[in-house]
Amino acid sequence: MKDAFGLPQSLLVLGGTSEIALATARRLIARRTRTVWLAGRPSTAMESAAAHLRALGADVHTVAFDALDPESHETVLDKVFAEGEIDMVLLAFGILGDQAHDEREPVNAVRVARTNYIGAVSAGLVSARALQTQGHGTLVVLSSVAGERARRSDFIYGSSKAGLDVFAQGLGDALYGTGAHVMVVRPGFVHSRMTAGREATPLSTTPEAVATAIELGLRRGSETVWVPGLLRVLMSALRHVPRAVFRRLPI
Template identity: 80%
Template sequence: MKDASGLPQSLLVLGGTSETALATARRLIARRTRTVWLAGRPSPALESAAAKLRLLGPDVHTVPFDALDPESHQAALGKVFAEGDVDLVLLAFGVPGDQANDEREPAAAVRVAQTNYTGAVSAGLISALALQAQGHGSLVVFSSVAAERARRSDFIYGSGKAGLDAFAQGLGDALHGTGVHVMVVRPGAVRTKGTARRAAALSTTPEAVAVAVELGLRRRSETVWAPGSLRAVTSVLRHLPRGLFRRLPL
């Protein structure tokens, strides 16, 4: 069960090698979390992530999970929930794709869309039903500022995140009053090891997103921006006339 501040004792991370998800897990472990499940494709990276979290004190387990194989999701996630209640599910998997390549290779674009949207819908619904069955818990969905308005430079990725964002908002409404809390997190460009050299304006870090997630859980927020200033910026961009929006270097 969650503690009095609303922070989880047990955590399931869908996307167990995500730097942002792992930063969030570390922050929650420093508070109250004592059991962590990392779900992802079996790999040395997944086992390494689990080993590093174990050094912080909690029981950490790994479970095979492939976003592109929805038929396996019920069994994979059911295994976790069968072990006991899960206070928080962090849906953090996704791929950015390569816009220039994916425009020329539709099959690659479909793979990005299936990972970021179809796989997330499957895992999100299965997790939500399990949380509802146990009568409590939170589902935190990592969306993106890219979901707010499709940009020429990343409309394939952005459209998938837009679909995921709408799905998660609707799921939150459907679960209102059931004891299950759904929170959508919209970070800007996250400066991870692989993206540090191409940081964008109003970008953020995995650690900053983790802080925003913790604060959102304490407040039982439904939508969280990281950084918070993105809320105003994207509101302006969303309402720009299309002709003017096309002229922006986005």
């Protein structure tokens, strides 16, 4: 069960090598979390991450999970929940893709959509059902500010995150009153392996800053978290900029 401050004792990470997810796990272990499941494709990187979290004092398990294999999600995740109640599921998998290349290679664009949206819908629904059945828990979904409005520079990735964001909001409404809860996290540009070599946008952030915002959101029982918080105001304004003007903005 969560503690009096809303922080989880047990955590399931979908996307076990995500830098944001691991920064969040480290932060939560330093507070209250004692059991961590890292779900992802088997790799030395995930085993190394598990070893690091164990060194921080957590009981850490790994489980094979593939976002691109929705037919396996129910079996894999049900086995995790069968081992004990999970206070928080962090849906953190996703790929950025290469916009210029993916426009010319639709198969690659579809892979972005299948991972970021279809895989997330599947895993999100299975996780939500398990949280609802146990009567408590939070599903934290890593969305992106890129989903707020289509941009020429990343509309393939952005559209997948837009779909994910709407799905997560609706799922939160569906779970309202059940004891389970959904929190959507919308970071801006995050300095990480995934964005290495790309030009940072204004109000860029770090995995550690996102983790801090997630912890604060859990304490507050938030439904939406922006990182940094100023993006809430900025995107509210950008949504209403005329399209002809928006096209000329350097974003």
